[in-house]
Amino acid sequence: MNARVEALIEQARGMTxxxxxxxxxxxxxxxxxxxxxxxxxxxxxxxxxxxxxxxxDIEGEDFDVVMERMRQEFLVK
Incomplete structure (x- = not known):
């Protein structure tokens, strides 16, 4: 990384x-x-x-249920 990129990364560390x-x-x-x-x-x-x-015509799914299923399926264990 060059100095300008490193400076940008350092600034990002201070951001919300x-x-x-x-x-x-x-x-x-x-x-x-x-x-x-x-x-x-x-x-x-x-x-x-x-x-x-x-x-x-279509049904929705509860967000929390879907997120838990995605965590179980895709997160490295």
Whole structure:
């Protein structure tokens, strides 16, 4: 790592979690700018899923139950 990157990392150590996330988001956009078409497609998909849920066509799952299942399945033991 060069000195500028090391200085940036040192600054990040002093940030709150929220500030770190905001900094990472900004850096990610520099590396790979968001794809507008993808964002629009995901917005349509999420609206369709919500509409299907509200109509009763699909069922939801409790967040805590899903997270526990993901922890059991994917976290290294």
């Amino acid at each position: 979690s929220e500030e770190r996330v905001a900094a990472l988001d900004a850096l990610q956009e520099l590396v790979a700018p968001p794809d507008q078409a993808w964002g629009e497609a995901w917005a349509r998909e999420s609206e369709e899923r919500l509409d299907a849920y509200l109509r009763g």
